[in-house]
Amino acid sequence: MNKDISDYVLCWVEDNLCTGATISELAKSVGYSRRTLETGFRRDYGLSLGNYLFRRRMARAAVILRLARLTITELAMLLNYCSAANFTRAFHRYYGQTPDAYRRAQLWDTRLLQLPLHFKSPEYNSERVHLKSPVFIAGESFRYQAKYTNTHDDSFVENFRKHMKRWQPSHQADIWTVTSMHVPESIAVNRKGLVDVDVVVGTQIQHERNSVAVMPSGNYVRFSFSGNWEKYIIFSKLAYARCLEGNRWHWSGVSCFMKITCWDVVAEHLSCQLYISVE
Known part of the structure; x- marks a missing residue:
C-alpha cells in the first residue's frame, strides 16, 4: 500500500x-x-x-x-x-x-496493549535505575481533564507550558513535574472519556517540609528524551507501554515524574528525563 x-x-x-x-x-x-x-x-x-x-x-x-x-x-x-x-x-x-x-488488579499490566501503528517512535534512551533517596519537589499545583480515548490528545502539553512559562524565568535549576491520573467520580464525565489529571510543576528542594510532592525511593525506568513538543507528545504516550515490553515489569505507581534539564522557548525544544515506577 x-x-x-x-x-x-x-x-x-x-x-x-x-x-x-x-x-x-x-x-x-x-x-x-x-x-x-x-x-x-x-x-x-x-x-x-x-x-x-x-x-x-x-x-x-x-x-x-x-x-x-x-x-x-x-x-x-x-x-x-x-x-x-x-x-x-x-x-x-x-x-x-x-x-x-x-x-x-493491584498493578496495571500494560504489556499486551497494542499501540497505534501510526505513532512513529522518536529516538530516546531507557534504563532501569534504583533511586536510593526520595526527591522533594516544591512548586505549584493544578488540575485539568484529559480525553484518554483520543490518541492525539495534547492537553498535558497545553496546560503544562502555561505554568512552566510562569515558573521558568525566576529559576535556573532543573524543572520537575509530577503527573497523577485519577478516575472521576462523575459517571457522566466517565462516559465522555475524561480523566482527572493532577500536575505539580516546580524544582527540587532539600527537605520534605516545604515540598508539595515527593518522588519516593525505589525502582524506576528512566527515559531520556530530546526533541520538540510534537515528538514529546508521541514519546510520552509510548513510554508507559514500551518500558514494559519484553520485560516482567509492572507500572507500580499512580504518579510519573519528569525532570526537564533544558527548554528552548523560542525553538520549542526540550531535553528531559521521564521516570516511571516499576516492580
Missing part, C-alpha cells in the same frame, strides 16, 4: 474502534478488494488487519477499565459488542483474565 492509503487505514481503525464498522466497509471506502487491502497491511506491518483492529479494541477496553467507572455492560455496548458475555469472552481470550479481574 502507498503511504496515503496506509495512513488512511490506520486513522480509520482509530476512528472505528467503537462503531462496529467492518474491514469490508473499509475496503469499499478505499476502492480496494478486501484481500488486496489485507495482503498489503500484513506485508507492511507484520500482522493481519483484522487482528490489529481487534488488538486496538482490546487496548481501548483495557484503558477504559482502568480509567473509568463504566460497568462491563456499558463498556461492551460502547465497543459495539452485542452483549457483556460476548465482550467478556473476547477480553478473556486476549488478556487471559476477565474484565473485572483486570480492573481490580
Whole structure:
C-alpha cells in the first residue's frame, strides 16, 4: 500500500474502534478488494488487519477499565459488542483474565496493549535505575481533564507550558513535574472519556517540609528524551507501554515524574528525563 492509503487505514481503525464498522466497509471506502487491502497491511506491518483492529479494541477496553467507572455492560455496548458475555469472552481470550479481574488488579499490566501503528517512535534512551533517596519537589499545583480515548490528545502539553512559562524565568535549576491520573467520580464525565489529571510543576528542594510532592525511593525506568513538543507528545504516550515490553515489569505507581534539564522557548525544544515506577 502507498503511504496515503496506509495512513488512511490506520486513522480509520482509530476512528472505528467503537462503531462496529467492518474491514469490508473499509475496503469499499478505499476502492480496494478486501484481500488486496489485507495482503498489503500484513506485508507492511507484520500482522493481519483484522487482528490489529481487534488488538486496538482490546487496548481501548483495557484503558477504559482502568480509567473509568463504566460497568462491563456499558463498556461492551460502547465497543459495539452485542452483549457483556460476548465482550467478556473476547477480553478473556486476549488478556487471559476477565474484565473485572483486570480492573481490580493491584498493578496495571500494560504489556499486551497494542499501540497505534501510526505513532512513529522518536529516538530516546531507557534504563532501569534504583533511586536510593526520595526527591522533594516544591512548586505549584493544578488540575485539568484529559480525553484518554483520543490518541492525539495534547492537553498535558497545553496546560503544562502555561505554568512552566510562569515558573521558568525566576529559576535556573532543573524543572520537575509530577503527573497523577485519577478516575472521576462523575459517571457522566466517565462516559465522555475524561480523566482527572493532577500536575505539580516546580524544582527540587532539600527537605520534605516545604515540598508539595515527593518522588519516593525505589525502582524506576528512566527515559531520556530530546526533541520538540510534537515528538514529546508521541514519546510520552509510548513510554508507559514500551518500558514494559519484553520485560516482567509492572507500572507500580499512580504518579510519573519528569525532570526537564533544558527548554528552548523560542525553538520549542526540550531535553528531559521521564521516570516511571516499576516492580
